[in-house]
Amino acid sequence: MRRVSVFFVLAFVASLEIMCGQEALWSASSRLLSPEINSDNSVTFRYMAPEAKSVKVTGDFLPKSKLETEHGVLELPGFAELVKDDATGVWSFTTAPLMPELYLYNFLVDGVYRLDPLNLAVTRDIASFTNRLLVPGEESDAYNVNKIPHGTVHKTWYDSPTLGMERRITVYTPAGYETSGESYPVLYLLHGMGGDENAWLENGRLAEIMDYIINKGDAEPMIVVLPNGNPRMPMSPADDRLHTPIPTTDEYRVADGSYEASFPEIVGYIDCTYRTVADKMHRAIAGLSMGGFHTMQISKEFPDMFDYVGLFSAATPGRVRVDGIGLYSDLELKLQKQFGASPALYWIAIGRDDFLYENNVAYRAILDSARHCYEYVESEGGHTWRNWRNYLKIFASRLFKHVNL
Amino acid sequence: MRRVSVFFVLAFVASLEIMCGQEALWSASSRLLSPEINSDNSVTFRYMAPEAKSVKVTGDFLPKSKLETEHGVLELPGFAELVKDDATGVWSFTTAPLMPELYLYNFLVDGVYRLDPLNLAVTRDIASFTNRLLVPGEESDAYNVNKIPHGTVHKTWYDSPTLGMERRITVYTPAGYETSGESYPVLYLLHGMGGDENAWLENGRLAEIMDYIINKGDAEPMIVVLPNGNPRMPMSPADDRLHTPIPTTDEYRVADGSYEASFPEIVGYIDCTYRTVADKMHRAIAGLSMGGFHTMQISKEFPDMFDYVGLFSAATPGRVRVDGIGLYSDLELKLQKQFGASPALYWIAIGRDDFLYENNVAYRAILDSARHCYEYVESEGGHTWRNWRNYLKIFASRLFKHVNL
Numbered sequence: 077m078r079r080v081s082v083f084f085v086l087a088f089v090a091s092l093e094i095m096c097g098q099e100a101l102w103s104a105s106s107r108l109l110s111p112e113i114n115s116d117n118s119v120t121f122r123y124m125a126p127e128a129k130s131v132k133v134t135g136d137f138l139p140k141s142k143l144e145t146e147h148g149v150l151e152l153p154g155f156a157e158l159v160k161d162d163a164t165g166v167w168s169f170t171t172a173p174l175m176p177e178l179y180l181y182n183f184l185v186d187g188v189y190r191l192d193p194l195n196l197a198v199t200r201d202i203a204s205f206t207n208r209l210l211v212p213g214e215e216s217d218a219y220n221v222n223k224i225p226h227g228t229v230h231k232t233w234y235d236s237p238t239l240g241m242e243r244r245i246t247v248y249t250p251a252g253y254e255t256s257g258e259s260y261p262v263l264y265l266l267h268g269m270g271g272d273e274n275a276w277l278e279n280g281r282l283a284e285i286m287d288y289i290i291n292k293g294d295a296e297p298m299i300v301v302l303p304n305g306n307p308r309m310p311m312s313p314a315d316d317r318l319h320t321p322i323p324t325t326d327e328y329r330v331a332d333g334s335y336e337a338s339f340p341e342i343v344g345y346i347d348c349t350y351r352t353v354a355d356k357m358h359r360a361i362a363g364l365s366m367g368g369f370h371t372m373q374i375s376k377e378f379p380d381m382f383d384y385v386g387l388f389s390a391a392t393p394g395r396v397r398v399d400g401i402g403l404y405s406d407l408e409l410k411l412q413k414q415f416g417a418s419p420a421l422y423w424i425a426i427g428r429d430d431f432l433y434e435n436n437v438a439y440r441a442i443l444d445s446a447r448h449c450y451e452y453v454e455s456e457g458g459h460t461w462r463n464w465r466n467y468l469k470i471f472a473s474r475l476f477k478h479v480n481l
Numbered sequence: 482m483r484r485v486s487v488f489f490v491l492a493f494v495a496s497l498e499i500m501c502g503q504e505a506l507w508s509a510s511s512r513l514l515s516p517e518i519n520s521d522n523s524v525t526f527r528y529m530a531p532e533a534k535s536v537k538v539t540g541d542f543l544p545k546s547k548l549e550t551e552h553g554v555l556e557l558p559g560f561a562e563l564v565k566d567d568a569t570g571v572w573s574f575t576t577a578p579l580m581p582e583l584y585l586y587n588f589l590v591d592g593v594y595r596l597d598p599l600n601l602a603v604t605r606d607i608a609s610f611t612n613r614l615l616v617p618g619e620e621s622d623a624y625n626v627n628k629i630p631h632g633t634v635h636k637t638w639y640d641s642p643t644l645g646m647e648r649r650i651t652v653y654t655p656a657g658y659e660t661s662g663e664s665y666p667v668l669y670l671l672h673g674m675g676g677d678e679n680a681w682l683e684n685g686r687l688a689e690i691m692d693y694i695i696n697k698g699d700a701e702p703m704i705v706v707l708p709n710g711n712p713r714m715p716m717s718p719a720d721d722r723l724h725t726p727i728p729t730t731d732e733y734r735v736a737d738g739s740y741e742a743s744f745p746e747i748v749g750y751i752d753c754t755y756r757t758v759a760d761k762m763h764r765a766i767a768g769l770s771m772g773g774f775h776t777m778q779i780s781k782e783f784p785d786m787f788d789y790v791g792l793f794s795a796a797t798p799g800r801v802r803v804d805g806i807g808l809y810s811d812l813e814l815k816l817q818k819q820f821g822a823s824p825a826l827y828w829i830a831i832g833r834d835d836f837l838y839e840n841n842v843a844y845r846a847i848l849d850s851a852r853h854c855y856e857y858v859e860s861e862g863g864h865t866w867r868n869w870r871n872y873l874k875i876f877a878s879r880l881f882k883h884v885n886l
Contacts, residue, residue, distance in 0.1 A: 107729065127592060185593050187532060193594075196608060196719040196727055203601060205610070221721050226647065228637035232659075242631065254637075254754045314601040316626050322601055324512065349659045 108166065110194040111181075111209045117173045119209065121181070122194070123158060126165030128185050131158040135181030136462070137174050148431065151458065155184065176213025177462065178281065180206040199278050200314055201461075202270035203322050218288040218469060219281040225251030226287050229277065234345035238338045244311035245342065246273045246302040247350065248283055250290055253299075259351040261476045262299045264342070264382075265468070266363030266370050269328050272312035273304040279461045285468055294473040299350055303342050305363075305370055307335040333403030336373045343381065357420070360475045362386030364464045365432070369393075372439075377403055379414040386423045386471040388464050389430050392439035408446065415448040421474055422450040425467045429458035513571065515599040516586075516614045522578045524614065526586070527599070528563060531570025533590050536563040540586030541867070542579050553836065556863065560589065581618025582867065583686065585611040604683050605719055606866075607675035608727050623693040623874060624686040630656030631692050634682065639750035643743045649716035650747065651678045651707040652755065653688055655695055658704075664756045666881045667704045669747070669787075670873070671768025671775050674733050677717035678709040684866045690873055699878040703765075704755055708747050710768075710775055712740040738808030741778045748786065762825070765880050767791030769869045770837070774798075777844075782808055784819040791828045791876040793869050794835050797844035813851065820853040826879055827855040830872045834863035 110122040121133050138154035158167035180199065183190045191198060197208040210216055230247040250260065265282070267275035276282040282300060289295040304311060306323075307330050313323050347354040361382045363371040368390020375385045393407065415422070426436045443450055453470070457463050515527040526538050543559030563572035585604065588595045596603060602613040615621055635652040655665065670687070672680035681687040687705060694700040709716060711728075712735050718728050752759040766787045768776040773795020780790045798812065820827070831841045848855055858875070862868050 125593075186591055188530075188590050188593050188595055189598075190593055190595060191610060193608070194727060196605070198605070198610060198719070200601070200603070203598070205596060205603060221716065223647070226638040226649075228635050230633055230635050232633035233631040242628070244631075311626065314603070322599060 108194060110192055111207075113209070113211060114170070117176070117211050117213070118171050119174060119179075119211065120168060120170045121158065121183075121192070123167045123183055123185070123192070124165055125167060125185060128160075128167070130184075130186055131160070131167040132156060132184040133158060133169055133181055134184060135179055136460070137171060137177075137179045137181070151429070158183075174211045176211050176216040178208060178210050178216055178219045178465070180208060182206050200274075201279055218285045219465065221284060222288060222291075224287055224291040227251050227283060227290075228253065229283050231273075232349075234342060234349075236338050236341050238341065239307050239334065241310045243304055243309075244273055244315075245304065245345075246277060247346070248286055248300040248302070249350065250297040250299070251287065252297070253351070257351075259353045260297055260299045261358035262301060262346060262350075262352050262360070263384075263472060263475060264301045264303070264359070264361040266303065266305050266361070266367030268363075268365030268367050271367070272306065272309065272314075273302050274312050274314070276302050280465055280468065282468070285465065286472065289469060289473055294469075296476045298472070298476065299346070299352060300472075301342070301346055305335055305367055306330065307332075307338070331369075331401070333373070333401050336370055336377060337403055339374045340378065340381070356380055356383045358383075358476060360384030360386070360421075360471075362388060362423075362468075362471055363390070364388040364467075365459065366391050373404060375419075376407070376410040376414045379410070379417055383420040384423075384471075384475050385419055385421065386467070387425070387436075388467040388471075389426050389432055389459050390424070390436065390439075391432055392435055408442065411443070411448060412446065415443075415446070418449075422448070423453070423471055423474070424450055425453040425455060425463075425470070427455045427457040427459070427463050429456075430463075431459060513599060515597055516612075518614070518616060519575070522581070522616050522618070523576050524579060524584075524616065525573060525575045526563065526588075526597070528572045528588055528590070528597070529570055530572060530590060533565075533572070535589075535591055536565070536572040537561060537589040538563060538574055538586055539589060540584055541865070542576060542582075542584045542586070556834070563588075579616045581616050581621040583613060583615050583621055583624045583870070585613060587611050605679075606684055623690045624870065626689060627693060627696075629692055629696040632656050632688060632695075633658065634688050636678075637754075639747060639754075641743050641746050643746065644712050644739065646715045648709055648714075649678055649720075650709065650750075651682060652751070653691055653705040653707070654755065655702040655704070656692065657702070658756070662756075664758045665702060665704045666763035667706060667751060667755075667757050667765070668789075668877060668880060669706045669708070669764070669766040671708065671710050671766070671772030673768075673770030673772050676772070677711065677714065677719075678707050679717050679719070681707045685870055685873065687873070690870065691877065694874060694878055699874075701881045703877070703881065704751070704757060705877075706747070706751055710740055710772055711735065712737075712743070736774075736806070738778070738806050741775055741782060742808055744779045745783065745786075761785055761788045763788075763881060765789030765791070765826075765876075767793060767828075767873075767876055768795070769793040769872075770864065771796050778809060780824075781812070781815040781819045784815070784822055788825040789828075789876075789880050790824055790826065791872070792830070792841075793872045793876075794831050794837055794864050795829070795841065795844075796837055797840055813847065816848070816853060817851065820848075820851070823854075827853070828858070828876055828879070829855055830858040830860060830868075830875070832860045832862040832864070832868050834861075835868075836864060 108122055112120040123131050132155045134153045134155045138156055140151040141154050143150045143152050156169050158169040160167045192207045195207045198205055199208050227248050227250045233242050233244050236243050265276055290297050306328055308327055359382045361371050361375055368387040371387055375382050455463055513527055517525045528536050537560045539558045539560045541558055543561055545556040546559055548555045548557050561574050563574040565572045597612045600612045603610055604613050632653050632655045638647050639650050641648050670681055695702050711733055713732055764787045766776050766780055773792040777797055780787045831838055860868055
């Protein structure tokens with residue numbers, strides 16, 4: 077009787093917290109599941125809405141729809157209609173069997189986007205919140221939290237005198253860092269436009285991937301640094317601002333070379349604060365989209381800093397040139413210097429459907445005409461986190477191997 | 482012309498990312514603001530929905546509604562109707578002037594709960610996602626990200642042989658920790674039922690509060706440790722599970738003493754991994770609700786471990802006793818031993834409207850009858866994060882002062 081009583085008190089605390097919250101959907105009595113991964117890797121979505129007139133699901137596992145614009149054809153996520161069970165008020169939809177992958181989805185209830193109230197896995201990408209689901213299998217295992225040694229994620233701050241502010245930065249240290257006493261090589265990993273120092277963690281599953289490929293022996297233990305590439309922001313606007321508006325594209329769209337020029341401040345802070353091997357042979361830099369543009373600019377601007385360079389779906393200069401801006405000028409001359417020092421790896425990857433594909437063709441033509449050596453990987457798909465997670469797995473597994481030769 | 486071109490390419494990347502996302506609401510051209518803090522500290526909410534029939538806002542700044550249940554009267558958040566401007570399709574509502582505070586809110590669009598798509602500040606509490614807004618002023622300044630030295634937040638893992646798993650734990654180290662070489666006292670800070678190792682960070686604004694009170698000189702520099710108090714979970718279900726259901730109350734509702742018994746594993750891990758002063762004089766423990774229950778049990782079970790004890794709206798045993806379970810038995814005897822060693826501070830705080838108020842009256846009667854010395858603070862309000870953030874500010878400012886006497 078006494079056992080029952082303390083359980084009751086604590087359960088009552090929980091119930092009260094829920095009732096005062098916004099969604100009273102957490103309960104022991106109803107165990108409605110959504111999403112449910114079925115044994116054939118199809119996925120069933122469920123949504124309780126007796127009064128709704130229409131419930132749809134949209135996600136990157138559905139066939140895409142096309143939208144023609146003045147800039148070309150855009151691919152948009154597809155939709156599927158859920159069907160209502162009138163007896164219970166529960167709407168449901170089951171997909172075809174899906175490939176093992178990390179997928180994103182939302183519901184659309186009577187025309188209003190909504191998170192799945194039965195799924196706590198929520199990811200922010202720019203200004204959108206979406207639910208995550210993982211279809212398990214070898215191909216997606218690296219994105220899960222596995223029972224293997226885990227690294228530590230540090231959310232810390234560095235001083236940038238040239239940008240005039242303290243700035244938040246995320247640092248991953250590999251399992252064992254706290255006690256090993258050893259020094260580690262460092263990968264600097266840059267996000268795209270609209271991203272921030274959280275992007276590779278949340279959408280890129282950085283910690284899970286690194287834990288996985290290091291534990292498997294595919295990658296060397298390394299530190300990974302995730303800076304914020306928006307030079308006007310001290311930190312992610314999702315964490316920083318409690319009452320100020322979502323940044324505009326003008327606030328994100330800063331391509332004046334100031335961030336790239338400030339990069340030695342980041343490397344200096346990391347080398348001072350963490351146990352790194354502070355030389356070129358033990359430093360890599362890579363980035364996606366705008367972060368690929370940053371990677372290209374930073375690595376050529378500081379040719380003695382990084383021995384490994386990765387451009388993931390990079391917004392490279394190609395047909396468009398940016399020689400007018402200080403740091404961006406004299407591209408060929410600076411590339412000549414960078415490649416003259418024979419980087420250990422200059423790696424370019426892009427999907428065949430990426431809208432930056434032709435841009436990359438043009439950039440590779442610049443490299444080819446000067447006979448600079450690089451590796452090129454062309455994948456399926458477009459400008460997606462799915463590709464960038466894969467590129468990270470491949471690129472990170474290539475790093476710092478020469479150290480042991 | 483060339484400058485314009487690179488800007489265009491990058492902006493196009495951003496546009497595409499948005500169009501492929503779920504909410505195409507981020508744009509440079511429309512700068513609809515929500516929430517907007519007006520000069521008199523009233524707040525205007527705006528929501529674009531030309532087709533909607535009803536838009537409401539619900540939040541903890543509105544007068545509460547009461548709900549009678551068999552367990553007593555529950556207070557629920559109030560609602561306010563937004564009014565539509567037919568010309569623009571924008572709904573809006575302006576509050577009365579508000580006290581400086583951190584508030585939570587959601588929209589209700591045609592009966593469907595929805596996040597504010599114009600506000601990136603989103604907080605999870607148990608299974609609910611809500612938007613945050615901060616009305617600025619001295620009382621709420623500690624909850625903002627201020628231009629002061631910042632500590633580091635570490636998301637790391639410790640091994641619990643008694644619970645049979647690696648478990649994630651959050652650790653705050655104060656500004657300067659990385660370079661000072663000094664050792665620090667430690668506050669162990671526990672969450673409530675339904676919370677996890679993220680709860681004090683997200684809802685409690687732990688890092689912002691500690692940065693603020695340490696910088697102001699109100700509190701000593703200290704390490705703060707946020708463990709996960711759900712003994713069946715290795716980590717927050719929001720981060721861990723990509724396709725498994727929201728935990729039931731049965732999964733959270735574990736009161737068997739196993740977590741409390743395992744606590745020396747946490748203290749041992751922290752003392753091994755961080756530069757702590759590893760003695761009783763330099764250790765504090767506090768917790769809210771279920772975490773207050775844990776704090777009471779752990780501190781009396783290990784009377785040589787903590788010199789400072791804080792119970793915030795604690796689910797203390799009072800009218801309900803739990804002597805039937807091993808670690809929870811012999812309460813008076815164990816309290817006798819704990820108070821016999823004269824803890825530097827035993828601090829109890831609760832709001833007058835808290836549903837656990839009478840429980841705390843009964844627990845204080847137990848302490849009083851044995852003439853144990855403690856401090857008692859009674860505040861306005863109930864079982865809310867608003868109170869717990871305040872209690873943290875007060876309690877943390879009382880810690881480790883004797884070291885300098």
